[in-house]
Amino acid sequence: MKILGICGSTRKEEQSGVHTLVRTVLEASGCEYELVSLRGKKIGGCIACLGCVKDNVCVLDDDLRALRPKIAEANAYVIGAPNFYSTLNSVTHAFLERWYQFRHREGDALWGKLGVAVGVGGSSGQFPAAEIDKFYLYNFIETVATVTGQGAAACYSCGYGDTCKVGVPYMLYGEGAKITEEMIPNVAKQPDALDTSRRAGAELGRRLREDHDRAEVTRRMQAKMMARFKEST
Ligand SMILES: Cc1cc2nc3c(=O)[nH]c(=O)nc-3n(C[C@H](O)[C@H](O)[C@H](O)COP(=O)(O)O)c2cc1C
Numbered sequence: 001m002k003i004l005g006i007c008g009s010t011r012k013e014e015q016s017g018v019h020t021l022v023r024t025v026l027e028a029s030g031c032e033y034e035l036v037s038l039r040g041k042k043i044g045g046c047i048a049c050l051g052c053v054k055d056n057v058c059v060l061d062d063d064l065r066a067l068r069p070k071i072a073e074a075n076a077y078v079i080g081a082p083n084f085y086s087t088l089n090s091v092t093h094a095f096l097e098r099w100y101q102f103r104h105r106e107g108d109a110l111w112g113k114l115g116v117a118v119g120v121g122g123s124s125g126q127f128p129a130a131e132i133d134k135f136y137l138y139n140f141i142e143t144v145a146t147v148t149g150q151g152a153a154a155c156y157s158c159g160y161g162d163t164c165k166v167g168v169p170y171m172l173y174g175e176g177a178k179i180t181e182e183m184i185p186n187v188a189k190q191p192d193a194l195d196t197s198r199r200a201g202a203e204l205g206r207r208l209r210e211d212h213d214r215a216e217v218t219r220r221m222q223a224k225m226m227a228r229f230k231e232s233t
Contacts, residue, residue, distance in 0.1 A: 001208040004074035005035035008081035008092030008128075009120075013037065017120035017151030017187040018080040021197045025078045025116050025147060028201025031208055033078075034070065038091045045094040052101035056109065064098050071099070076114040076208055077141065078201075081128040082151065083121025088131045096135040103139070111140040112214030112221070114207055116200045119146075120187060122153030122168050137228070140221035144207055145200035149193035150185040157184075 005026045009016035019037065026033040041063040051059035058064065071077075081092035088096070102109045117132035119125030125148035133143045155167035161179050164170060169179055177183075187193045 001031045001075045001205075002073065003029055003031050003033040003076045003078055003204070003208075004070050005033055005078040006080065006092075006095065007035065007037045007039070008079065008089060008095065009037070010039050010082075010089065010091060012039070015152070016082075017125075017149050017185075018082055018118060020187050021118045021120060021147055021149050021193060022078050022080040024194060024197035025118065025201040025204070028198040029078075029205035029208070030202070031076075031205050036067065036070065038095060041091065043091055043094045043098065045090075046097040046100045053104045056102055056104055056107040058098055058101040060098075064095065067095075068101075072102070072109045074113070075212070076116075076144075076204055077136075078116045078118065078204070079132050080118030080120065080147075081132060083119060083123075083125055083128050086127045088128045092128070093131075096132070099135065099139055108218070112216070112218035113139075113141045114144050114204060114212065114217070115141045116204055117143055117146045118148070118197075120149045120151040122151060122155075122185070125149055125151075137221060137225055140218050140225065142217045142221055144204050145196070147193065147197045147200050149187035149190055151187060152184045 005022050007019045007022050009018040013019045043062055043064045081088045115136045117129045119129030129146045129148050136143050153168040155161045155169055156179055161167050161169045
């Protein structure tokens with residue numbers, strides 16, 4: 001059983017809350033895994049050229065090309081992204097848009113697989129986690145667990161955080177607040193986020209080892225997708 005972990009943060013791994021939580025989930029799974037960072041990768045969004053329709057292989061030549069076999073071969077995914085403007089950051093969105101290549105003519109490379117959605121934000125990670133969950137559903141992947149944490153907004157380290165009137169420290173602590181080390185959110189010091197990550201990883205590992213029936217998961221996800229589709233039309 002191999003899990004593909006994706007860290008959608010563009011910050012260095014030691015600065016990234018997403019990286020910490022995705023890695024914690026993967027380690028707790030007890031499964032073989034690979035953790036790929038999207039930092040520095042050039043991945044454009046889907047351009048709707050339909051070049052993938054015949055064979056479910058995207059024709060665009062960028063850094064997603066090398067990731068395609070890893071996506072297709074993995075049994076499960078742990079995908080994490082930062083909250084940018086209350087949604088996914090653009091590279092994670094582009095990465096997931098490009099999964100369009102797997103969909104055509106009942107291409108079922110991803111159907112019935114399992115996933116964990118991870119989101120981190122300066123205030124909350126719920127928005128990106130919900131977006132990842134939505135992308136999973138479009139591919140009939142079941143979200144086994146969702147993990148969120150509070151990360152350090154860049155305002156804590158930009159150099160102007162003590163005085164800037166539109167920065168996160170000002171919004172949270174008001175005028176005159178001086179930034180201290182203890183004030184800076186760090187997921188590695190958030191017991192709830194770490195516990196949820198470990199439980200998510202353990203559950204993903206258990207599901208993969210014990211009762212993972214891809215056909216059954218596919219049926220359930222198709223039914224869920226159809227119900228949502230009917231609700232929204
Ligand atoms: C362009 C940009 C937009 C952001 N927008 C939001 C936001 O709307 N809500 C929020 O909670 N955090 C926001 N943040 C803060 C990041 O989500 C936060 O720094 C998070 O820790 C980044 O994840 P990372 O630590 O894995 O890099 C934003 C950061 C950037 C750079």
